[in-house]
Every structure is written in structure tokens, then in C-alpha cells.
Amino acid sequence: MRLAVKGAWVLENLRRLGSGAFYHLAYANTQVHPDLFERLKSRPPSHGRVDIYWIAREGFALHFAVGEVIAIHWFPEFVRVHFMILSVLDGDTVESIPWESDYMLLPSKPNSESSADAPDVP
Numbered sequence: 001m002r003l004a005v006k007g008a009w010v011l012e013n014l015r016r017l018g019s020g021a022f023y024h025l026a027y028a029n030t031q032v033h034p035d036l037f038e039r040l041k042s043r044p045p046s047h048g049r050v051d052i053y054w055i056a057r058e059g060f061a062l063h064f065a066v067g068e069v070i071a072i073h074w075f076p077e078f079v080r081v082h083f084m085i086l087s088v089l090d091g092d093t094v095e096s097i098p099w100e101s102d103y104m105l106l107p108s109k110p111n112s113e114s115s116a117d118a119p120d121v122p
Contacts, residue, residue: 005052063094065086
């Protein structure tokens with residue numbers, strides 16, 4: 001799945017913590033893409049890849065980190081995604097992509113490997 005943040009401080013936190021550290025991000029239920037919301041509610045993943053993006057300016061996001069889902073916790077008004085940081089990207093490995101959605105949690109890109117929202121994840 002793809003997680004987006006708007007605060008640059010999250011990028012700095014992940015960079016400071018580095019690979020192997022644990023982190024979580026929380027989102028209002030209204031910030032989760034409806035298809036992903038239903039899929040996660042019906043069959044939460046036990047693990048899987050998350051790609052973390054920083055919405056640096058309107059309509060564009062920088063792919064700055066990759067993680068592995070540890071747990072997803074549901075609350076009445078929000079969801080919290082716990083993950084282990086696998087890598088924090090920098091330099092030439094940071095990719096800028098269009099982010100044309102109002103949702104902050106999106107399903108993985110179609111060809112993404114071992115994603116947390118893939119149907120074959122237990």
C-alpha cells in the first residue's frame with residue numbers, strides 16, 4: 001500500500017531512526033481509499049510492503065521510504081499502520097510521482113512487489 005504524509009518532520013524522523021526501526025502513522029478513516037479500506041477491514045494483512053510518500057507540493061509526492069507492515073490497528077475514527085523501516089531513500093533513489101488523490105492511503109501500484117494490500121497476503 002502507499003502511505004502519504006504532508007509534514008516534512010515525518011521524513012526527518014524516519015531518516016533519523018533509519019532501517020530496522022519501528023514507526024507508525026495514523027489516518028482518519030476518510031483519508032483511506034474506499035477500496036483499500038474495505039479490503040483491509042475484511043482481511044487485514046499480517047505483513048507486506050508499504051511505500052511512504054511525502055506530498056511536497058500540491059499534486060506531487062516524493063517516494064522517500066519503504067517499510068514492512070507489522071500491524072494495523074482500527075479505532076472508531078482512524079486507522080494506525082505500524083511498520084518497520086526497511087530503507088529511507090535519498091539522492092537519485094527518491095522518485096517524484098503525481099499524487100492526484102485526496103486520499104492519503106492508497107492501494108499499491110499495480111506492479112508493486114509483495115504489497116500489504118495484495119489479495120494473496122494472509
